[in-house]
Amino acid sequence: MVKITDVARRAGVSPSTVSYALSGKRPISDATRRRVQAAVRELGYRADGGGRSRSGARSKVLALAVPMRPGIHVPVVTQFAVSVVTAARARDHDVLLLTQGEGDQGIGRVTETGLADGVIVTDVQLQDPRLPLLRSCPSPSVLIGVPAEADGLTCVDLDFRAAGELCVDHLAELGHRAVALVGSPPEVYVRRTAFARRLVEGFTAAADRHGLASAVLPCGTGRDAARAVVERLLRDLPALTAVVVHNEPLVDPLIEAFEELGMRIPGDLSLTAVCPAPVAAAARVPVTSVAVPAAELGARAVHLLVRKLSGAAVPGTTLLPPRLTVRASTAPRGH
């Protein structure tokens, strides 16, 4: 294994100079820097992670906490993970994966042992049990999702409230007068997952603002659940001509259920979804949707965390504005 002293010898400088040349923490002349870099390249030197953190420096590792609870949509989590890793690598960091089952403890352990320099937390709930830990923990953290009390924390998320409003605005503009929100499984609301609640708020607020009749129904996954929710919807709200769905695996079953009951989309019913773009585009009827920008959220989280690590001030909460993509599933009421 080639170490920093080897590089130093090769470049004809001292180890500390090599360290400075590489980290840029002290000014080094151009000529020296170049010689050092050449030596590094020729010798294939890579700083030993152990050695680095031994000396109280950063480990250049970010922890990513993914709860993996039931009711979470797996592909979205995976997208977070991939984008976080990619963004982290672009900033010369690695990513440590933390799952539930160790929960808060994992976060504590990983930061206290210096294994990771900071944490990215996903699937944030309104009253998240991890919050006190994150607040008191000396290591910086970034949340993907916004809890009820966000002060002192750094959060990134899609503006789900605005997303809910945007969907309703779109449907109202098309002339619809009765709208329903088909949401995530009940356990998501019981857990008070932040984004689900916010979407409901936005949906309801916009419906009220437009003077629309509205209903909100959580819904599990699967064909049967879809069928049940559709029947209930048509019973409770007979004037229904528009639906917003916020439940990715349910998009297709929902469309089927409506069609089986004789409602064509978008002829008889307009449908809007809040889900990743590919899901919306690949549905049985391409669905007008607000995309969940998982990749961008992951990248932003890393960016913020790295900035915090470097001591820079960062905004408290970043909400990405929702963008609606019109596809084939929405049409003016009464065509």
Next chain:
Amino acid sequence: MVKITDVARRAGVSPSTVSYALSGKRPISDATRRRVQAAVRELGYRADGGGRSRSGARSKVLALAVPMRPGIHVPVVTQFAVSVVTAARARDHDVLLLTQGEGDQGIGRVTETGLADGVIVTDVQLQDPRLPLLRSCPSPSVLIGVPAEADGLTCVDLDFRAAGELCVDHLAELGHRAVALVGSPPEVYVRRTAFARRLVEGFTAAADRHGLASAVLPCGTGRDAARAVVERLLRDLPALTAVVVHNEPLVDPLIEAFEELGMRIPGDLSLTAVCPAPVAAAARVPVTSVAVPAAELGARAVHLLVRKLSGAAVPGTTLLPPRLTVRASTAPRGH
């Protein structure tokens, strides 16, 4: 931060004794060990990862390389990840996530810098470009998947060859005389992904052994691809009464396509899948399937890797026997 010297003082022993008491690398009297453990508990001591690896010891971190290429089924990869993390934690290790885009380099970097003690590699291809690296690399590794040349490597996988045979055996027993395999997208075969090839081999071998007419067709994802492949199948093999599908997102669309063309399942056509159990169970018609035991594979991989780390000898290749679960989609030919 509480360090080993604090614990030593509290327990009234030297730091080295604490280290030995905790690692068990030298005999320590019961009384002393107990005092040390008490001190650790009272002080909430956790060995600093940096310090540990500084001294040339293990970092207690395992790297998990997940390629995240197109054509890979995301939920399976995620299951690997979750089970690997869980199993690793159970053995007091953490998991570093490596994705493609850095590829082989990531593996080299992470092991050479001592960031990780070993690597678990997923989505192994028959001729995997990472193989030379893994062979030459001093850090131990475990592959989930079996390449063409597996000697000197440690691999775990479902026995896909046997899985292919098992499906055909089942169908042959039911009296079917013409079977087709609908596989993964063409790029998976082009890449020569190991498990896909093995399944085809097993399928073909069993079909020949039973004297069945057979066909193998790769197939992309989506309703249209399913429809196309079904039409082609019925044209090429008019006597077709049984299909094996090895392409998770295609299970439902395939069923739909057959039904739209007037073939009922299992009345007119028996269907068998190789996919995770939940996918099979949740399909439009519950599908007889061979499960891909992702969770168990992940756990085994960790187990093997940790054993290698401790210097123990481990088997070269572990193939998990396939198990067929009969559901509603298979029936005797001509009902």
Next chain:
DNA sequence: TTCACCCGTCGAAGCGCTTCGACGAGGGCG
């Protein structure tokens, strides 16, 4: 009783890197 040996513990060295303080050389200013 004595010697050899082993068990349990300690002190010190060292892992590879970062960082602090220092120092020499060169340049700008008064």
Next chain:
DNA sequence: CGCCCTCGTCGAAGCGCTTCGACGGGTGAA
């Protein structure tokens, strides 16, 4: 023309842990 300051570099200390060699006391054998 001399002084002070800055720039670029070096040497040494230290991070927290592990591990090696050593040592003292007790045990068993001769």
